[in-house]
Amino acid sequence: xxxxxxxxxxxxxxxxxxxxxxxxxxxxxxxxxxxxxxxxxxxxxxxxxxxxxxxxxxxxxxxxxxxxxxxxxxxxxxxxxxxxxxxxxxxxxxxxxxxxxxxxxxxxxxxxxxxxxxxxxxxxxxxxxxxxxxxxxxxxxxxxxxxxxxxxxxxxxxxxxxxxxxxxxxxxxxxxxxxxxxxxxxxxxxxxxxxxxxxxxxxxxxxxxxxxxxxxxxxxxxxxxxxxxxxxxxxxxxxxxxxxxxxxxxxxxxxxxxxxxxxxxxxxxxxxxxxxxxxxxxxxxxxxxxxxxxxxxxxxxxxxxxxxxxxxxxxxxxxxxxxxxxxxxxxxxxxxxxxxxxxxxxxxxxxxxxxxxxxxxxxxxxxxxxxxxxxxxxxxxxxxxxxxxxxxxxxxxxxxxxxxxxxxxxxxxxxxxxxxxxxxxxxxxxxxxxxxxxxxxxxxxxxxxxxxxxxxxxxxxxxxxxxxxxxxxxxxxxxxxxxxxxxxxxxxxxxxxxxxxxxxxxxxxxxxxxxxxxxxxxxxxxxxxxxxxxxxxxxxxxxxxxxxxxxxxxxxxxxxxxxxxxxxxxxxxxxxxxxxxxxxxxxxxxxxxxxxxxxxxxxxxxxxxxxxxxxxxxxxxxxxxxxxxxxxxxxxxxxxxxxxxxxxxxxxxxxxxxxxxxxxxxxxxxxxxxxxxxxxxxxxxxxxxxxxxxxxxxxxxxxxxxxxxxxxxxxxxxxxxxxxxxxxxxxxxxxxxxxxxxxxxxxxxxxxxxxxxxxxxxxxxxxxxxxxxxxxxxxxxxxxxxxxxxxxxxxxxxxxxxxxxxxxxxxxxxxxxxxxxxxxxxxxxxxxxxxxxxxxxxxxxxxxxxxxxxxxxxxxxxxxxxxxx
Numbered sequence: 001x002x003x004x005x006x007x008x009x010x011x012x013x014x015x016x017x018x019x020x021x022x023x024x025x026x027x028x029x030x031x032x033x034x035x036x037x038x039x040x041x042x043x044x045x046x047x048x049x050x051x052x053x054x055x056x057x058x059x060x061x062x063x064x065x066x067x068x069x070x071x072x073x074x075x076x077x078x079x080x081x082x083x084x085x086x087x088x089x090x091x092x093x094x095x096x097x098x099x100x101x102x103x104x105x106x107x108x109x110x111x112x113x114x115x116x117x118x119x120x121x122x123x124x125x126x127x128x129x130x131x132x133x134x135x136x137x138x139x140x141x142x143x144x145x146x147x148x149x150x151x152x153x154x155x156x157x158x159x160x161x162x163x164x165x166x167x168x169x170x171x172x173x174x175x176x177x178x179x180x181x182x183x184x185x186x187x188x189x190x191x192x193x194x195x196x197x198x199x200x201x202x203x204x205x206x207x208x209x210x211x212x213x214x215x216x217x218x219x220x221x222x223x224x225x226x227x228x229x230x231x232x233x234x235x236x237x238x239x240x241x242x243x244x245x246x247x248x249x250x251x252x253x254x255x256x257x258x259x260x261x262x263x264x265x266x267x268x269x270x271x272x273x274x275x276x277x278x279x280x281x282x283x284x285x286x287x288x289x290x291x292x293x294x295x296x297x298x299x300x301x302x303x304x305x306x307x308x309x310x311x312x313x314x315x316x317x318x319x320x321x322x323x324x325x326x327x328x329x330x331x332x333x334x335x336x337x338x339x340x341x342x343x344x345x346x347x348x349x350x351x352x353x354x355x356x357x358x359x360x361x362x363x364x365x366x367x368x369x370x371x372x373x374x375x376x377x378x379x380x381x382x383x384x385x386x387x388x389x390x391x392x393x394x395x396x397x398x399x400x401x402x403x404x405x406x407x408x409x410x411x412x413x414x415x416x417x418x419x420x421x422x423x424x425x426x427x428x429x430x431x432x433x434x435x436x437x438x439x440x441x442x443x444x445x446x447x448x449x450x451x452x453x454x455x456x457x458x459x460x461x462x463x464x465x466x467x468x469x470x471x472x473x474x475x476x477x478x479x480x481x482x483x484x485x486x487x488x489x490x491x492x493x494x495x496x497x498x499x500x501x502x503x504x505x506x507x508x509x510x511x512x513x514x515x516x517x518x519x520x521x522x523x524x525x526x527x528x529x530x531x532x533x534x535x536x537x538x539x540x541x542x543x544x545x546x547x548x549x550x551x552x553x554x555x556x557x558x559x560x561x562x563x564x565x566x567x568x569x570x571x572x573x574x575x576x577x578x579x580x581x582x583x584x585x586x587x588x589x590x591x592x593x594x595x596x597x598x599x600x601x602x603x604x605x606x607x608x609x610x611x612x613x614x615x616x617x618x619x620x621x622x623x624x625x626x627x628x629x630x631x632x633x634x635x636x637x638x639x640x641x642x643x644x645x646x647x648x649x650x651x652x653x654x655x656x657x658x659x660x661x662x663x664x665x666x667x668x669x670x671x672x673x674x675x676x677x678x679x680x681x682x683x684x685x686x687x688x689x690x691x692x693x694x695x696x697x698x699x700x701x702x703x704x705x706x707x708x709x710x711x712x713x714x715x716x717x718x719x720x721x722x723x724x725x726x727x728x729x730x731x732x733x734x735x736x737x738x739x740x741x742x743x744x745x746x747x748x749x750x751x752x753x754x755x756x757x758x759x760x761x762x763x764x765x766x767x768x769x770x771x772x773x774x775x776x777x778x779x780x781x782x783x784x785x786x787x788x789x790x791x792x793x794x795x796x797x798x799x800x801x802x803x804x805x806x807x808x809x810x811x812x813x814x815x816x817x818x819x820x821x822x823x824x825x826x827x828x829x830x831x832x833x834x835x836x837x838x839x840x841x842x843x844x845x846x847x848x849x850x851x852x853x854x855x856x857x858x859x860x861x862x863x864x865x866x867x868x869x
Contacts, residue, residue, distance in 0.1 A: 023131075070776065136181045143158070145236065163553035201852070261849060300454060301455070315388035319380065665735035
């Protein structure tokens with residue numbers, strides 16, 4: 001018994017030691033980034049999606065998880081199931097959960113206040129990257145040891161993989177992606193233990209972790225690990241204890257059991273994908289890559305730079321007699337050939353837009369191949385190494401000459417070749433081999449530093465950019481907190497329209513009107529693009545922002561303040577001076593505020609409403625449902641028929657507008673008597689560029705200007721007809737920069753805001769208040785109202801409502817909002833949320849754990865019986 005305990009102790013001690021070595025190696029890897037942070041303020045966060053999504057999403061999840069809030073919140077854009085929608089990012093990532101735990105301990109230890117949270121989360125990016133790098137190191141080390149590679153070469157492999165440029169790139173741009181670099185070697189370790197030891201524990205755990213962590217990454221892993229597993233059972237190793245049919249059966253059982261254990265995160269991810277809308281314009285995928293500097297995997301590549309020795313190893317054909325060397329050589333050849341066509345990246349991205357995220361698999365295979373090469377080096381002759389070195393050496397030095405970037409790591413190529421010559425010519429082979437390994441480690445470290453300065457430097461922001469780009473500022477945070485204190489309840493919103501694509505409300509912990517996320521409820525986009533035709537600052541996927549300063553919508557969505565650096569407030573909003581911020585903001589206050597929730601009696605049918613202005617009015621007077629109880633008759637009048645049009649700076653034929661001057665467009669003239677009674681005009685139109693396809697453009701209606709991305713922009717949404725609302729005037733000038741456009745005007749409606757004024761007065765007396773608690777929302781109904789309670793937050797299937805202890809139905813109204821029927825005498829409404837199938841998922845997870853225990857016990861029992869026999 002004592003011997004068994006010693007064995008366990010030694011095993012755990014060995015793991016602890018390797019993890020510590022991994023932490024030391026990871027710290028060395030990140031020393032330059034830590035130095036740059038303290039020296040120049042450079043952040044290890046991407047200037048694009050890093051600041052726009054990764055940092056605010058982590059802040060948002062931390063704030064919600066630390067107080068155990070339910071998975072729906074009104075502050076997630078316009079509201080929604082943030083847990084399900086953020087499963088693509090951090091919501092189900094165990095590494096992120098560890099980050100949040102460390103952050104909580106860090107903040108308690110140093111007694112940091114609320115306004116230091118953003119700075120603390122920035123610090124956590126370094127801590128998380130180091131920990132994750134150490135986990136990657138440890139996982140691949142044990143994988144290499146499982147296939148009987150000596151510790152020295154296993155550690156070399158671990159350093160090459162964990163120090164790869166793709167890990168560096170993933171960890172600062174989309175940090176959740178680098179989680180998969182832990183799961184890949186862990187899964188391969190599991191496959192090897194299944195086939196070599198008849199043990200499924202590691203494989204099941206790795207599959208469960210991957211599926212729970214991220215459904216998108218699980219798809220990648222299914223392709224890569226599935227391919228590896230098929231290779232292994234088609235051509236088994238001599239050391240495998242189970243083969244073919246039995247191996248396939250256990251592999252399937254492991255996959256199913258792992259899926260059961262990780263089902264909660266996976267189901268949430270699949271649900272989020274199914275309810276998402278990523279409609280983009282069709283794009284032609286070329287057969288071959290552009291063969292530019294960015295695609296060069298051997299020198300100066302944007303995503304991955306392969307250690308040159310891997311290419312030497314790949315051409316050392318005498319080593320193909322070894323099972324794993326041949327296996328990883330074949331996999332590397334497949335991945336290298338795949339890198340030549342964008343269709344390979346499209347396959348990994350669900351047969352949609354090509355992405356290079358799959359190259360972490362190539363970093364893995366080439367790192368393993370390099371470790372195997374060093375392990376079997378003594379079996380080669382000098383001529384094998386020298387001949388194999390010629391192609392990659394030529395590629396590197398030609399790249400060095402042709403490309404403008406001169407990278408220091410290139411000096412290690414001749415040094416390594418010289419060391420190989422010495423190895424084969426001299427007697428102290430072990431010492432020279434240690435020198436070769438040390439040189440490779442120094443080379444990989446230098447590759448990453450060159451990669452940082454050559455390919456990535458412009459994507460790293462510094463501390464000052466948070467303030468300079470109006471992303472986050474402590475003084476502004478304090479000023480916004482004062483505005484929040486003045487709010488009637490917990491469902492009031494503040495619109496911060498600039499910067500247009502950053503999740504700024506999440507930095508400040510306020511209810512806003514924008515969201516930039518790859519996944520969210522598609523009903524919101526339908527509300528924007530089709531139902532209300534709201535023009536947004538950017539025509540891009542994964543995004544909605546603002547309400548186009550349309551006063552009706554801003555009152556309907558409880559927007560109390562509009563805060564901008566420009567003098568561009570909504571038409572009816574008043575200047576508000578009580579806002580003390582570091583930035584030069586202009587604050588506007590809504591004088592026509594509606595109660596956060598309202599009880600309405602007029603229900604209008606969707607089919608009776610033919611234009612966006614009618615729909616706004618219907619929502620102000622009552623609510624819009626599939627089948628109504630009130631006919632809508634007060635339709636908006638189209639005054640476009642009274643307008644005359646002239647073209648300037650170009651020509652218009654049918655729907656094609658050709659602008660030949662620097663600026664051109666059309667000018668509308670409307671009779672004065674047709675517009676004088678209105679405060680704003682709603683101009684419904686369609687406009688999109690035909691050529692040039694590689695230039696951004698704008699659409700300007702009088703003083704209202706909207707930017708649009710180039711036709712070739714990969715995340716560009718398919719354009720829809722939209723409404724631009726401008727101050728009522730009998731002269732309307734619509735202008736574009738030089739180019740050719742598809743353009744037509746459909747309708748022009750006038751808005752006098754009498755319906756809004758009436759609604760603000762009518763509903764003011766209801767004074768119903770919406771309160772948010774950690775596990776529920778609550779409304780005191782006061783027992784006086786009967787009708788449809790309208791809550792301006794997106795409807796989700798998991799919403800459950802209880803009035804005075806009785807369950808009531810929750811339904812969708814106003815295209816995407818939440819409605820609940822109430823009666824006189826009703827006092828307290830409570831709303832809770834649980835993602836669909838969550839309880840079922842928990843049951844399946846626990847059953848999966850039990851199944852794992854049963855299967856593994858049976859396998860151990862079989863092994864013991866076999867040994868006895």
